[in-house]
Each structure stands twice: as C-alpha cells, then as structure tokens.
Amino acid sequence: xxxxxxxxxxxxxxxxxxxxxxxxxxxxxxxxxxxxxxxxxxxxxxxxxxxxxxxxxxxxxxxxxxxxxxxxxxxxxxxxxxxxxxxxxxxxxxxxxxxxxxxxxxxxxxxxxxxxxxxxxxxxxxxxxxxxxxxxxxxxxxxxxxxxxxxxxxxxxxxxxxxxxxxxxxxxxxxxxxxxxxxxxxxxxxxxxxxxxxxxxxxxxxxxxxxxxxxxxxxxxxxxxxxxxxxxxxxxxxxxxxxxxxxxxxxxxxxxxxxxxxxxxxxxxxxxxxxxxxxxxxxxxxxx
Numbered sequence: 001x002x003x004x005x006x007x008x009x010x011x012x013x014x015x016x017x018x019x020x021x022x023x024x025x026x027x028x029x030x031x032x033x034x035x036x037x038x039x040x041x042x043x044x045x046x047x048x049x050x051x052x053x054x055x056x057x058x059x060x061x062x063x064x065x066x067x068x069x070x071x072x073x074x075x076x077x078x079x080x081x082x083x084x085x086x087x088x089x090x091x092x093x094x095x096x097x098x099x100x101x102x103x104x105x106x107x108x109x110x111x112x113x114x115x116x117x118x119x120x121x122x123x124x125x126x127x128x129x130x131x132x133x134x135x136x137x138x139x140x141x142x143x144x145x146x147x148x149x150x151x152x153x154x155x156x157x158x159x160x161x162x163x164x165x166x167x168x169x170x171x172x173x174x175x176x177x178x179x180x181x182x183x184x185x186x187x188x189x190x191x192x193x194x195x196x197x198x199x200x201x202x203x204x205x206x207x208x209x210x211x212x213x214x215x216x217x218x219x220x221x222x223x224x225x226x227x228x229x230x231x232x233x234x235x236x237x238x239x240x241x242x243x244x245x246x247x248x249x250x251x252x253x254x255x256x257x258x259x260x261x262x263x264x265x266x267x268x269x270x271x272x273x274x275x276x277x278x279x280x281x282x283x284x285x286x287x288x
Contacts, residue, residue, distance in 0.1 A: 026280075026282045026283070027280045027281065027282055028076045028281045028282060028283075029072045029074070029076070029258055029279055029280065029281050030072075030073075030074060031043070031072070031073070032072065032088075032258070032278065032279035032280055032281070033056070033057050033277065033278055033279070033280075034049060034050075034054065034057065034058070034059045034060050034061045034277055035057050035058050035059070037049045037059075040061060042073050043061065043070040043071060043072065043073075043260070044063070044068050044069065044070035044071075046063065046064070046065045046068055047061050047062065047063055047068070047070060048061075048062045048064070049061065049062065050062040050275055053091065053093065053275055054275075054277050055089045055229055055277040055278050056277070056278060057277075057278075059277075060091075060275045060276065060277035061260075061275065061276050061277065062273065062274070062275050063262035063263055063272065063273075063274050063275075063276075064094075064269070064272055064273055064274075065263065065269045065272055066098070066263050066265075066266045066267075066268075066269055066272055067261070067262075067263060067264055067265070067266070068260075068261065068262040068263055069259065069260075069261050070259070070260045070261070070262065071105065071257055071258070071259050071260075072257050072258040072259075072279070072281075073257070074257070075107060075111055075255040075256075075257060076255060076256050076257065076281060077254065077255055078249060078253065078254070078255065078256055080237075080238050080239045080249065081238075082237065082283050082286075083235060083236070083237040083283070083284050083285065083286045083287065084235070084236045084237065084281060084282065084283055084284065085233060085234070085235050085236075085280070085281070085282055085283075085284045086102065086103070086104060086218060086219045086233065086234050086236065086258065086280070086281050087219060087231060087232065087233035087234075087278070087279075087280050088102050088219065088220075088231070088232060088233075088258075088260065088276055088277070088278060088279040088280065089229050089230065089231045089232075089276065089277050089278050090102075090220070090223075090225045090229070090230055090232065090274065090275065090276045091225065091226070091227070091228060091229045091230065091274070091275045091276075092225040092226060092227055092273065092274050092275075093227070093273040093274070093275060094271050094272050094273025094274065095271040095273075096263070096266045096267055096268065096271035096272055097224055097225055097226070097227070098224075098225065098262065098263035098264055098265065098266035098272055098274060099222045099223060099224050099225070099263075099264040099265060100220055100223050100225050100260070100261060100262055100263075100264065100274065100276070101217045101220055101221055101222065101223075101259070101260070101261035101264065102217065102218075102219040102220040102232050102258075102259075102260055102261075102279070103215050103216045103217035103218050103219060103220070103221070103258075103259055104215060104216045104218065104236070104249075104256045104257070104258060104259065104281075105215045105216075105256065105257045105258075105259050106215070106216060106249060106250045106252075106253040106255075106256055107253065107254060107255040107256065107257070108170065108252045108253065108254055108255075109252075109254040111254075111255055114170045114250045114251070114252050114253055115170070115212075116210070116211075116212030116213065116214065116244050117157060117174060117209060117210075117211055117212060118159075118169065118170035118171050118172055118174070118209070118252075119169050119170050119171075119209075119240075119242060119243060119244060119250050119251050119252075120209055120210040120212050120242075120243055120244055121159075121166070121169075121207055121208070121209055121210075121242045121243065122147070122148060122149050122156065122207070122208040122209065122210065123147075124147035125145070125147055125148050125149075125207050125208035126162060126164055126205065126206075126207050127142050127143050127144045127145060127205075127206060127207075128142065128143045128202075128203050128204065128205055128206065129141065129142060129143075129200055129201070129202050129203060129204045129206060130142055130143045130187045130202065131202050132199070132200070132201055132202050133196055133199065133200040133204070134196065134199050135195070135196055135197060135198055135199055136195045136196065137192075137195060137196045138191060138192050138193075138194070138195050138196075139189055139190065139191050139192070140158070140175075140189075140190050140192070140196070140200075141184075141187050141188070141189055141190075142187065142188045142189075142190060142206065143187060143188075144188065145181060145183075145188035145190070145208075148181060148188075148208045149208060149210070150181055153177075153178040153179065153180065153181050154177050154178065154179065154193070155177070155210060155211050156177065156178050156208050156209065156210055156211065157174050157175050157176065157177055157178065157208075157209050157210075157211060158174065158175040158178065158190065158192070158206050158207075158208065158209070159171045159173065159174055159175075159206060159207045159208070159209045160173040160174070160175070160200055160204055160205075160206055161173050161204065161205065161206075162205045162206050162207035163205065164205075166241050166242045166251065169241075169242055169251035169252060170250070170251055170252040171207075171209070174209065175192050175196065176192045176193045176194035176195075177192070177193045177194075177211060178190055178191070178192060178193070179191045179192060179193045212244065215259055216244065216245075216246060216250065217246070217259075218234035218236060218246040218247070219232045219233050219234040220232035222264065225274055229277075231278075234246065234247075235247070235284070235287070236248060236249060237286070239251060239252075239253060256281070258279055258281055260276055260279065262274045262276065
C-alpha cells in the first residue's frame with residue numbers, strides 16, 4: 001500500500017513539474033521576467049536588476065535614465081490564426097513619474113521593420129500618374145486627388161505601385177513628404193520636398209499615405225507610471241488589411257519583438273526610477 005501511495009506521489013510530482021515547465025514555456029519572450037542578470041543589458045545598456053522590488057521571481061528591470069527604449073532580442077514568428085496576449089507590469093519608485101509604453105515592433109518575412117509610413121493609407125486616395133514621372137522630378141501630375149488630405153500635406157507621402165486591394169502593403173516605394181498639392185485644370189500637381197529617385201510611367205497606380213513614427217503600442221501608450229505595480233495588457237489577432245491597428249498585426253507582419261519605453265519625456269535622469277517585470281507574449285484561447 002505504501003509503495004502504491006509513494007508511486008502515486010511521484011507521478012503527481014512529475015505531472016506538476018511538467019505542467020510548471022509548460023507554463024514557463026508559454027512566454028515567447030525568453031528573458032521577459034528579469035530572472036537572469038546577464039540578459040538585462042540585452043534589452044538596453046542602461047537597465048539594471050532590482051532584486052528587492054519585483055512582481056515575481058528573482059527581480060525586476062530598473063531604468064534610471066530618461067527615454068529608455070528597450071527591446072526583446074528574439075524575433076518571434078506569429079501565426080495570424082492564433083490569438084496572442086502581450087502584458088507587463090510597471091512601477092515608479094522615483095521622484096519623476098515618467099510615462100511608459102509597452103508594445104510590439106512588427107517585421108516582415110525578411111525581418112525588415114514594418115513602419116507606419118508603409119501601411120497608413122488615406123481612404124479613397126487611389127489614383128494614377130497622369131504623365132511620366134522621372135528621376136529628379138519634384139513635381140508629379142496625378143489624375144484625381146479630390147479625396148486626398150490637404151490640410152497639412154507635409155504629413156503625407158505618395159506610395160507608388162499601389163493596389164486597390166492593398167496587397168502591396170507594406171509599400172516601401174514611397175516619395176519624400178508632399179510640399180504642396182494644387183489642382184491644375186483636369187489634373188493635380190503634387191510638389192515633393194525632395195526629388196524622385198526612380199522613373200515611373202504614366203498610368204502607375206499611386207495612393208496617399210500618412211507619415212508616422214513609432215510602433216504598435218497596444219498594451220500601454222503614454223501611461224504615467226503609478227507608485228504601485230500596475231499591469232498593462234492587450235490581445236492581438238489576425239493581420240489588418242491596412243492601417244496601424246492596435247488589435248491586429250500590421251500588413252505583412254511575420255515576426256514581432258516586444259518594445260518597452262521608460263521615463264519618456266522625464267525631466268532629469270536623477271529623478272527617473274521606473275521598474276518593469278513579467279513582460280509576456282503568449283498564445284491564448286480565442287475569445288468567444
């Protein structure tokens with residue numbers, strides 16, 4: 001009887017160990033939990049390990065300078081059919097409670113960053129070159145820009161080789177920012193702030209895109225970090241057709257990395273003391 005009980009206990013312990021290992025393996029970010037001091041500098045050179053104040057485990061990451069942009073190292077391949085959750089906990093222990101960001105950097109199949117410029121389209125702006133456009137030109141002529149954004153044209157660019165079904169996204173064949181847009185008779189003249197770098201024949205399909213920096217800050221965007229541990233999270237599933245969605249991966253995404261921004265726009269380095277811990281990117285059951 002004792003032998004059977006002992007064997008059952010061993011079996012239960014083995015199952016518990018296996019379950020624990022499976023749970024630990026769920027985080028697709030290998031060094032997201034600040035458990036190994038040797039990995040901390042891989043996120044950012046100015047990070048240190050705080051072993052006294054943490055959410056779990058051996059410690060947390062501590063950022064003590066302004067404007068720290070920290071990245072996880074591995075490229076994580078995503079499956080658009082699956083649902084993912086990004087989460088992380090933050091705490092301010094400094095005089096200046098700077099703002100934080102938590103999100104993802106998107107990459108295509110060749111591990112090139114997918115930028116906002118390549119995917120942020122102006123709805124209804126699809127049109128064609130009315131005449132040939134040549135290398136060195138700063139003025140291009142388009143058939144119809146009646147639906148283009150004109151309030152601050154310097155915030156926009158021209159995407160060449162555009163497809164009406166957005167299958168060209170992410171589109172990297174982009175012009176310099178637009179300086180001026182004017183209607184001249186039956187066509188529109190677009191003046192660019194820098195010359196074209198290649199030739200485009202008349203009839204080339206084009207589209208207006210918006211300029212934009214930054215990444216997908218789906219879990220936390222410009223959040224002022226409180227003095228107690230606070231968890232931020234977001235669910236992401238599927239590939240968006242166009243535009244910088246915060247609920248879907250951007251067009252062309254094949255891989256992602258996590259990004260953490262600490263002490264954003266803080267005033268002084270000596271006043272910045274922000275912690276983060278348990279940065280997790282995991283597969284989760286789809287919402288019903």
